[in-house]
Amino acid sequence: MIRPRFEAHNLYPVLAIAAFLLMIAAAVASFSLPAGASARGKLVLAWHAGFASRWLDPQEHDGTATPDNFFTAIHDALIKNQGTELYNHLALAEHFQVANDAKSATFTLRKGLKFHNGDPVTPQDVKFSYENYRGAKADVFKKKTERIEIVDDRTVRFVFKEPFLDFAILFGTANVAGPGWVVPEKYYKQVGADAFKQKPIGAGPYKVVRHEPGVQLEMEAFDGYYRPVNVKQLVMVAVPEAATRVAMAERGEADIVYNIPGELINKVGKLPGITIAPVLSATFFIEFPGFQDAKNPFRDKRVREAVSLAVDRRAMNQAETAGMGKTSGNWINNDVLYAIEVPEYPRNVEKAKQLLREAGYPNGFDVDWITPLPTFYSRGERLIAQLREVGIRGRLQTMERGIFLQRLQGGLKEFPGTQMILHGARIGGSWSFWYEAHFRCGGSLSRDRICVKDLDGRFDQYERSINQTERKKIAEEIQRAILDNYYLVPVFRHAFVNSIGPRMVLSKWQDVFPTITTGYAYPWEDLKVKD
Amino acid sequence: MTQFILRRLVYSIATLFILSGTIFLVVRLTGDPVALLAEASARPEDLERVRHLWGLDRSWPAQYVTFMQNALRGELGKSFNYRMPVSELYFQRLPNSLTLGLAATLISLLIGIPAGIISAVKVNSAWDNVAKGVALLGLSIPGFWLGLVLILVFSVWLRWLPTSGAGGWRHIVMPALALGWYFAASMLRLTRSSMLEVLGSEYIKLARLKGLPDFVVIAMHAFKNALIPVFTLAGVNMVVMVNAAVIIEVIFAWPGIGRLLFEGIFQRDFPLVQGVVIMAGFMIVGINLVVDILYAFIDPRIRLTR
Numbered sequence: 001m002i003r004p005r006f007e008a009h010n011l012y013p014v015l016a017i018a019a020f021l022l023m024i025a026a027a028v029a030s031f032s033l034p035a036g037a038s039a040r041g042k043l044v045l046a047w048h049a050g051f052a053s054r055w056l057d058p059q060e061h062d063g064t065a066t067p068d069n070f071f072t073a074i075h076d077a078l079i080k081n082q083g084t085e086l087y088n089h090l091a092l093a094e095h096f097q098v099a100n101d102a103k104s105a106t107f108t109l110r111k112g113l114k115f116h117n118g119d120p121v122t123p124q125d126v127k128f129s130y131e132n133y134r135g136a137k138a139d140v141f142k143k144k145t146e147r148i149e150i151v152d153d154r155t156v157r158f159v160f161k162e163p164f165l166d167f168a169i170l171f172g173t174a175n176v177a178g179p180g181w182v183v184p185e186k187y188y189k190q191v192g193a194d195a196f197k198q199k200p201i202g203a204g205p206y207k208v209v210r211h212e213p214g215v216q217l218e219m220e221a222f223d224g225y226y227r228p229v230n231v232k233q234l235v236m237v238a239v240p241e242a243a244t245r246v247a248m249a250e251r252g253e254a255d256i257v258y259n260i261p262g263e264l265i266n267k268v269g270k271l272p273g274i275t276i277a278p279v280l281s282a283t284f285f286i287e288f289p290g291f292q293d294a295k296n297p298f299r300d301k302r303v304r305e306a307v308s309l310a311v312d313r314r315a316m317n318q319a320e321t322a323g324m325g326k327t328s329g330n331w332i333n334n335d336v337l338y339a340i341e342v343p344e345y346p347r348n349v350e351k352a353k354q355l356l357r358e359a360g361y362p363n364g365f366d367v368d369w370i371t372p373l374p375t376f377y378s379r380g381e382r383l384i385a386q387l388r389e390v391g392i393r394g395r396l397q398t399m400e401r402g403i404f405l406q407r408l409q410g411g412l413k414e415f416p417g418t419q420m421i422l423h424g425a426r427i428g429g430s431w432s433f434w435y436e437a438h439f440r441c442g443g444s445l446s447r448d449r450i451c452v453k454d455l456d457g458r459f460d461q462y463e464r465s466i467n468q469t470e471r472k473k474i475a476e477e478i479q480r481a482i483l484d485n486y487y488l489v490p491v492f493r494h495a496f497v498n499s500i501g502p503r504m505v506l507s508k509w510q511d512v513f514p515t516i517t518t519g520y521a522y523p524w525e526d527l528k529v530k531d
Numbered sequence: 532m533t534q535f536i537l538r539r540l541v542y543s544i545a546t547l548f549i550l551s552g553t554i555f556l557v558v559r560l561t562g563d564p565v566a567l568l569a570e571a572s573a574r575p576e577d578l579e580r581v582r583h584l585w586g587l588d589r590s591w592p593a594q595y596v597t598f599m600q601n602a603l604r605g606e607l608g609k610s611f612n613y614r615m616p617v618s619e620l621y622f623q624r625l626p627n628s629l630t631l632g633l634a635a636t637l638i639s640l641l642i643g644i645p646a647g648i649i650s651a652v653k654v655n656s657a658w659d660n661v662a663k664g665v666a667l668l669g670l671s672i673p674g675f676w677l678g679l680v681l682i683l684v685f686s687v688w689l690r691w692l693p694t695s696g697a698g699g700w701r702h703i704v705m706p707a708l709a710l711g712w713y714f715a716a717s718m719l720r721l722t723r724s725s726m727l728e729v730l731g732s733e734y735i736k737l738a739r740l741k742g743l744p745d746f747v748v749i750a751m752h753a754f755k756n757a758l759i760p761v762f763t764l765a766g767v768n769m770v771v772m773v774n775a776a777v778i779i780e781v782i783f784a785w786p787g788i789g790r791l792l793f794e795g796i797f798q799r800d801f802p803l804v805q806g807v808v809i810m811a812g813f814m815i816v817g818i819n820l821v822v823d824i825l826y827a828f829i830d831p832r833i834r835l836t837r
Binding site: 050139213406444 | 611686693783791
């Protein structure tokens, strides 16, 4: 009897046919299903990190720029930053007035305002939202507010214990604090703070239809909003990997893609139908921790100036954001109250070397560590290379973001010896928030690393003053002093680069990113997609 | 046997206890979560408020005792970022991870076993060299790179598959392939060596001498015996795939446990990281316990020697 022998290669034709059939099936399926491509009347946004549910509740605003992306879709405030208005765009408020003595502020609600569940927006909701607010700067509001009066069914008045000059700017800047964002008292109390974050109800242009925590947020246009809402469905999808987001843009799966990293900007810019939106964002600047110490080379102003002269800002901007950032400017963003404009600092290696020689460092000197803001490590490397040209030799110190913030809060003891920090920050509202956080002695991030007493004294005068003209003068004086003395050295303003897909209606990228105080695409209700 | 099972149970509980302590300590050594929960410019008062709100102002031992008390009741705490019970988040994501793990396991079996058999049957031939090359590539190509290449080829160039997310079978093809590829390589190597060992054994030689056809010898005699370690590995691999597909889930924005862990680490969400690691440890320890007990049943030498 002849038995058939097993030969492995006999199977290959079968496997090849099976593979071929699978490929055909996949190709047919690709024609019959849209593979996640956006549907009509729908806008898909690819978000660059996970979604934290706490970002959906303005009552617990963490004071960062991130939650305003969600607030402006789901909720609404009495006044807010929008377009070119820094904090005083009239939203739920039809009008508002801060008293001349800055001891009260009165807001009148628009007529017929509703929450997504149909309940009317009332002054009581405004009062509750303010009183119940427990997020960033909550204690400032609580400390300064004496009472809240409900004047009539549309009017509410905040009465302060003392003149509160920064009230409107704190109250109306979405990326600073959130007591002006109105939540429905009844619903909030009924479901509780945690459940509210899972299924938030607001008075914003979009209502939440589906919320997968950390993954996806599906929203639908709210018919009861006081302004027209153009796109029916707004879907925000969390896609942490940048290359995947770019692929989504390329395939048309996402209409707006946030945060294109430097190395992918050129590729995305060449894609047909894609518009790049380089929104100016955080400012990067150099700090010299403990420069007041007698042994610290940075104690000498000439050395700090030499650092400024050694920095090639244009090269940094070109390499890090494909030239889309801004090389001129203050260390404070120009979209906050009283920030001054500053021209580009020159680069002059020879002059830098000369200044170092004059300061007693003809052969340069060693810096123990140069620490860039995580995760912008390549910027630190570029800075090190540029400083080496003038003889300042530094070593890169990288650390994880949480550790970095913790060490900043730890003060000078965390940065012993000769060190430099390449900071990056974006703070909304007022120049004073920058000073308080990054410069003032005892500030939340500066702690005891800088401490210039005469400037802190001037800042105290600024805080006490209720005269706007005087405040502006002091603010400008302090900023000039910081820059003229090179206490902090501005490097460049980073561009938060996004992409806009071909389905969006626009004549220029600013049509989709019109709000100058943010890197995000709000107001959402104004965005349009093609039919 | 009872004594063996009890001993293994004690080992398992001790392992979980050590794991809980280690993860509790490690997440705290990585920094203060309050720095990330509050704004960068938060004042000390704001930081204190957040610290107190989450009980992080208490001593570490006090926090650990609370954590263990809750864990024993099946409560893994509440996520800082999601403001939800960690167990709820975990079980929301678990089906996605199970689906991905299962699909990747199938792919690894479908590639690894046939290729391993062919490689063993055709040892030292061109087929064997190709299979060894595939195994080498599978073990050495990083998952994130393979994932990005798959997206480029199948989503961007060919436009056959969606880039990311979950939703239908088309969403799972690439992540399962990227995840299963590595495990397919290890499966291939194990199948090959296991088959080679069995094919060289006396009873296979006898079967051949009896004149049985090659197919019968390989499929009915050799393969069946070579399969035991392969399926043991497949089971362990699947548990790993379900719980630790962090990179692949991030690349493909797959809403599974691996991505949840990534988000927890990134945001220094202590309860979330602790909970996910404990659950993964529980699963791995549980599977190993079951395997140990089954082996002890099958092979009495194991329970006598251990």
